[in-house]
Amino acid sequence: QVHLVQSGPEVKKPGASVKVSCKASGYTFTSYGISWVRQAPGQGLEWMGWISDDSVNTKNAQKFQGRIAMTTDTSTSTAYMELRSLRSDDTAVYYCARGSSADYWGQGTLVTVSS
């Protein structure tokens, strides 16, 4: 069965960077892209971006332009999302999901940004 297992919670100071990992299993990693979605406390879902199955193409929401980097390591079936120049309003649970349709989701990674 498909599983996406994400890295553990992070606490970061404003201005720092965070890198969240998402290890996939139960399917052919290179056949699907990975989407990244976040959810601030008590808020709705916010699409951050997507990396293609061949890891060549990425798309991201305009608000994250210049601050987000999405990569994959096919040797370990792991996707990564790095967010730079963190602010307090980046405090959220970050999710990875399989493909552009996000048919399977990771368990989420809480990133807290606080001085």
Place this chain on the structure above:
Amino acid sequence: QSVLTQPPSASGTPGQRVTISCSGSSSNIGSNIVNWYQQLPGTAPKLLIHTNNQRPSGVPDRFSGSKSGTSASLAISGLQSEDEADYYCAVWDDSLNGQVFGGGTKLTAL
């Protein structure tokens, strides 16, 4: 403020049919497929409906989706207490060149 408009809340009694709307525009719902997600309290979202009206394996047929013009709807028939959750519509927006989610609808079984 999302480009997709959902009612913030919906409710129904057990056994009732409930619908949740998702209103968009020609650049999103009007030209692309709609997905719906269910998020139970404290859990990750789950794909409930894809490609406007298709249920993934394992999703009960009580859940159905439809799309007309620039609006989409999720219908839940025979409402059950375990259906209490937040529901989100999602679609690609050609103008924004990105995926967008509705603001979410909190469903309560009275």
